[in-house]
Each structure stands twice: as C-alpha cells, then as structure tokens.
Amino acid sequence: MRVTVWNENAHETRGDADVLAHYPDGIHAAIAAGLTAHLPDAEIGTATLQEPEHGLPESVLADTDVLLWWGHIAHGEVADEVVERVYRHVQAGMGLLVLHSGHYSKIFQKLLGSTASLLWRNAAERELVWTIDHTHPITQGVPDPIVIPRQEMYGEPFDIPVPDELLFVSSFSGGEVFRSGVTYRRGLGRIFYFSPGDQEYPVYHQTEIQQVLANGVRWAAPTQPRRNQIAIHKPDQGWFGA
Amino acid sequence: MRVTVWNENAHETRGDADVLAHYPDGIHAAIAAGLTAHLPDAEIGTATLQEPEHGLPESVLADTDVLLWWGHIAHGEVADEVVERVYRHVQAGMGLLVLHSGHYSKIFQKLLGSTASLLWRNAAERELVWTIDHTHPITQGVPDPIVIPRQEMYGEPFDIPVPDELLFVSSFSGGEVFRSGVTYRRGLGRIFYFSPGDQEYPVYHQTEIQQVLANGVRWAAPTQPRRNQIAIHKPDQGWFGA
Amino acid sequence: MRVTVWNENAHETRGDADVLAHYPDGIHAAIAAGLTAHLPDAEIGTATLQEPEHGLPESVLADTDVLLWWGHIAHGEVADEVVERVYRHVQAGMGLLVLHSGHYSKIFQKLLGSTASLLWRNAAERELVWTIDHTHPITQGVPDPIVIPRQEMYGEPFDIPVPDELLFVSSFSGGEVFRSGVTYRRGLGRIFYFSPGDQEYPVYHQTEIQQVLANGVRWAAPTQPRRNQIAIHKPDQGWFGA
C-alpha cells in the first residue's frame, strides 16, 4: 500500500513558532510518522504545496492508493489543475482522507458539492470523540471516547451532505457537538473526513488519533484496479433481448 | 388529525411526589396540552396502561393517525397482545412518536430489531439539543440549540439501527453526546424517536420541546389510507410479458 | 409557490422534427403545462438557454421556489456564471428538479461531486417505473409501476453518490435497471432527480409523470426563508461555558 500525505505546509514555511513547536518537521512529517508506526507494511510519502505541481504530478497520484489532505490558510493557492487531477483519481478509485481544516479545501468542496462550512472557536477546549458505529473498521481499537485535552472547537451546523456512514461525534467543553468522522463514496473512491487535528495543538502525536488515521487508510485503500469510469460494459453488450 | 398520547402512568399512580410536582395530571396530560397549543386543529386524546387493553383497543388505534408512547418503569406490564396490535397499525401506516425512556419499550425494540440500550446518568445536567438536519420539517421553528437546564443524561453508545434520518444530536454537561432525534420507516408507518423529556424535570413544559413534538406529529401523520400490507398489486396483474 | 422550468431548448431551436412533433412549443412548455394541471395554485414560468443570462438572472432565481432543469445536447453552452448562481441558490434553500438527460448538466455534477455517468441505449423500449419508498410524498397518487410504452434506456451503473432517499427504480425491456428517482439535500436545498422524460418520446404528456413532477415540486419547495449559509448563530453566541 502506497500512501501520500499532502500538507499545504504554510504555517511551517512562514515560520509560525507555535506550529513549529509541535511540528518541527511539518505537520505532514508527524502524520507520516504516525502512519508508519501503525502501518508497518505501507510505503508512506509526503508532498507539499511548495513543490512543483504541489508534489502531486500524475505519476505520483497514479502510484498512490490513499492520499491524505491537510490544508488551512492556503486553500486558495492550490492550483485548479491539481484539484482536478486529484478529483479524477478519487473518481477512479484512489482513497482520500481529508483532515481537520481541510474541510474548506477545494477538493473536499468539489467532491461533496457543498460548502462544508462549520462553527469554530479556538479556546483550547477539551474534545471528546465518541464512537457512533461500533462495527466499522475505522473505529476498531480506539478508546471510546478519545480524549483530546486541548483543541479548537468545530461545531454544528456542519454543512455537508448526509454522510454514507457516521462514525464519530465529538463534544467540546463549550457544549457544541460535531460529526467528526464521516465517510462518502464518489465514483470508485472512498473518502473519510476526520476533524481532530490542528496546527496549534499536538493532536497528531496522540496514538489513538494515529490509530484512527491508519484504520482510515486501510479502509480507503482500493480493492480493484483504477479505472476511468464506473461503467465497464458497453451498451451493446448489455442488450439482453426483449 | 387524531392523536393519541399513551403513558404508562406508573410514577403518577404510585404517587411519586417528584413526578407529580411537575405533572400533577400525569405526563400524558402535559404532553397533550403542549400538542393542543401547537396543533389547534388536531383532536388529542390520551390512553394509559391502567385502562382496559391499556386504552388501546382496535377501535382506538384504527382511529389514531399518530400515537405517542411514554414509558419507563412498567415496560414489562404492557401486554404482548397490545404491542402486537400497535406494531400491526404502524406497519399499516399509523405514525408513532417514541419518547425518552420509551427507548426500552417493547414496541420500540420490536420495530427496530435491536436492544436500544444506552448510557444514562441522572445528575440534573444541562442538555443542549443541536439541529443536524436543517431542511427537515421536524426541525423547523425551534432554536438551535434548544437548551434544557436540567436533564437526565442519555449517552452513546445508543444501540439502534442506522437511522433513516438524523435530526438532532445532544450534548450534556458531563461531555457525553446522544442522537436525540432520529426517524425510521417501517412498512407504511413513520417513526420519530425524541429523547428530551423526563419524569423528574419539567421538560415537557418547554415550548420548544412541544414545538418539536408537534412537528413530529405532523410529519408522522399518514398521507394515505391504512392498509394491511405494502404490496398492492397481485402478481398476476404484474406480469408484463417476457 | 413560484416555479421556473428551464430548458436548453436546443433540439427545438435547431428544428429537430421528431422533437417538435411531440413538443411543438418546446419541452419546457409541455412540462409547465403538466405542472399547471396538477398544481393549480402555483405560478409557473419558463426560461431557456437562448435568453439573456439563460433567463436566470439573480432576480428570477431569487423569486423561484423550485427550479426544474432539462438539458441534453447543449450542457457545454451553459455559462459557468449561471451555474454558479443556481448552485448558490440551491445551497441557500431553492428546490431543484433535475430531469432525464440533465444528469450530465454542469449544475447536477457540481452539486453531486460525481460524473453522473450511466448506460444508455435508444431503442424505444418499455420502461416500468417501480415505487421503492411507499411512504414518500413524491410517490403518492401514482400507479406502481408507471408504464412508459416507449423510452430511451438509462441503466446502471449510474455514477451518483448514495442517494439520501431512493424513491423509484425502473426496468427496461432489455433487462437493465436504473435508480430513476432519487433525492439529495445540499445546504438548505432539496434536490430530486427523475429520469423518465425524453425529447423523442411523449413522456411528459403522461399524466402519471406530470403527477410525479408536481409531487416533486411540492416536496422540494423551501419551508424557510433563503439564507446564505446554514450556520445561523455566531460562535460567540454559542459559548455555553465549560
């Protein structure tokens, strides 16, 4: 399994001290390290906004089973051409994990067909991540709830389509709730959005969060060769007679 | 529209002072009064466990568009024959609202095919009832969130089938979350489960809660004549030729 | 209720004799006439590709409760700016009915986040439209199945997200099946896709088809004022204390 962790890498390259304190090598490096710890057989690579084609040329995407997407303050700098390319690969079967503030990324909005707007407040609140679907592969092996001592609050209304599966719901000290883990299918691709994870708090260093991401990668990995469209037989082959 | 509010009426008939303080004429009377205020054109009746056939003979159910069900400490005293009768009417198109501790009623478990078990703690916590589906008729006209100052906590895991629609999610002071408003269809009947409402707190006197129940009744009311089975054409009429 | 029927009007303006035989005043006129017959209290207008801003300036959309969209051979000629405008109004609460070959329209693909590709074959086959959800307002009052004597075949795989609700499934003489009636919610807007209806067959003259469209319009009509985003309270109002 080949995994690519994408990060806009903008807080880091702009020298944001708070972020670098938690993620000295970039958020992508921390996410990749967490995945490596839980998916020893996977090949984990990284890519960032600053690389040519944002590190996501056709050759990289064609070789990626599951892509993780982290973005926050630089969504507008992502080239539409790259968004289109990722979109095409998801439709053809590539798995996609969208993380935290990636809810506002071009690729997530394009795949959902909605704004993905939400409530938020940054006040170092405690987040409790409760499991809703106890039979799902993504929720296996993690405590219920996962306790995140200090977090940004993300709250409902979360303007997303009705999820295919609702896996996690979070509460925050301030009383808000949030559908923090949801899945969608688009074309032949599987998508998992997971909100815990922020640049100002060391959330990606928590082993339970790493476990959820690893579970998500395993779940989103394609089980069939990538193909350009879901329709595989030609109409003239589909004629079964009157 | 004809509505029947059913209550086990057990706390009340046993003289539970705390309950009678909030609901001197019984919880059913308070629910019925709230519905009357918000559904002036509906005919609202009540029925209780202590009446013959629990107040739900065939004639009453046949004349009921929507039944509301409140039970807590006397689930086991409900006759299987009456449960079977209610079940049959729901399948044939009668609407059903299951309230609060009614999650453990025989009729709810039978319609869901699951235990409906949940976490609970009675500690007079604040409940916030957040709207998840902002387009649904049941969530119209109520504040988001509804604030209930003192409530029993109901928390996940809530052992129910994946709902057809998830309308409300609550948080509690203790940090738990709960799918507090969910819908199901069974046969030709519509079912709405709404958890806010308890015998020890004056929840049913809150106008927002009454509004949700009134919306629920309107949503669950049948739009077609009751019929014994969903299949309406006979196989020999369904033969369209090879 | 104000309804706008949009048609690319391309077969008609190009003088396609087969199409004009069935729809001498344009497909939009036939659809509008059918709605008028079943929704006597609605105000039904039409708009076409050839008008300035395709007949859908801001003022028209702001006054439209439900928009119907018919397109086939001119999807590429629809201005992105108009698509964006329709998209914004759906998110804000306007209802949308997408008809037949409109599955490949820019607006449908944008709202779904998928290709909406499907199988097809034009061989004047019989289509049977079976009701799947017998409790839904859109399926009330129509025969089960609706029989369409001669139709273009639309078949699975239909590359759409899992629908919020599956209302109709069709079969065709050739043996294919198709999810011919599905609903989605996006933002505050309700979307109904209904496939029966073609330029070469007089499908929109069938009263059962008109009934489904009228039901769909009633179902998709907003129940609250249009607003730009689903989040209605400000985070600073949402702070309920630790």
Place this chain on the structure above:
Amino acid sequence: MRVTVWNENAHETRGDADVLAHYPDGIHAAIAAGLTAHLPDAEIGTATLQEPEHGLPESVLADTDVLLWWGHIAHGEVADEVVERVYRHVQAGMGLLVLHSGHYSKIFQKLLGSTASLLWRNAAERELVWTIDHTHPITQGVPDPIVIPRQEMYGEPFDIPVPDELLFVSSFSGGEVFRSGVTYRRGLGRIFYFSPGDQEYPVYHQTEIQQVLANGVRWAAPTQPRRNQIAIHKPDQGWFGA
C-alpha cells in the same frame, strides 16, 4: 473463520424430487461446497431443523463467526427459543447471511422489525443481478450483471427497512425489479440478505453466486470479540466533569 450453513431441510426430507434433482445432499450441502471452493481457509459446518435444537445449541453459535440461513416452507417449525438465541448472537457480533425465501424467516423479521413481504411468481424467468455499489467488498469479482437463466421472480414492493447499503438490484423477464442484495447492522452484528437462490433451480451451483456468498461471509465476519452489549464503559467511568 468458522461458518455454519443452516437449512430447514424440509423439501429434502419430504422427498421433493425436483429439489433433490438439483440438491441431492440438501441445499445446505451445496451452499457449503460453494463456500469451501471460495474460502479455502474457512471451517464450514452445517445444521438443520431436524437436529436437536435445530443444530444450533449455544455451543455451536458461540463458535460460529458467520451463520447462513435458508428456509422456505417450515419457518413456523423453528423454535422461538432458537430464534431468540440467534438474535442474541447477532446483537453480540455474529455475522448473518439470510438467503432467498429466508426473507420470511422469524429471525429476519425479528431483526428487521418489518414483514419482509414481497411479490413473487414462479415462472422460470431470467434474473439479471446488477451491481449498484461498485466499491463494496461484497460486489468484487463478480460479473455485472450476473445472469441466472431460470429463477423464481421476487419483486418490489419488498417491505424492508431502508437498507444501510444497497448492493444489488435485479430485474426479471416479466419486468419486475427487486433489491436483491442489501445490508444491515444490528447491535455489533452485520447482516447481508441476498435473494438469488431457490430450491427448484440450480442457482447455488453458479460460481458467481458462490462468489457473492463467500464475499458476504468475509464481510460479515466479526472483527472484535463477541460481547453482550454495545455499551462498554460504565456511566460512572464516563463522567468527564461539568
């Protein structure tokens, strides 16, 4: 993985020549043989109505990862106590595949909370089983559609709850359609209903049908130890402070 194939074995023990022609050792033996061919590492056992406790004592169920259920003319002879036991094991995590006329079994009706009634006609029609969800593990590796030359017709309306996942839809020569492959979750257990398969036609000898059943068994197998209830933490451990 330990699999138990249950069969009422009634046509066979009554000496029905048509059935014995296709299934000389019983339908359960044919299903078990098909599973063995596609799941070489699984331990496949069988059980029948005629055995003590119908071959499903506590010890057998406790050792069964996935149970397959075939019944037709002897649903009423299945002891309620055994149904209750199977129900309890599904809630606790055992997988269940319900086959063909098993839709009317006590266990399926009890788990669904509905009648599971449907249309039917036995006229040796061709069934085409179309894949709807192309990303699901159960639909991998089978042709789309699967062609069954001669079959009993099962048609909508199929009175089941909205499925968690719709995997297959069939059409029949007579024009009917049917949701022939659907999944549900109940408690910690996964349920897959698959309609192709009949006592009068050699459906279970088709390798594609065997492949679907093998996929279903793999999908339904539990990924966690069986436990009596889904709630795993005690309320007093769940108190996170006000």
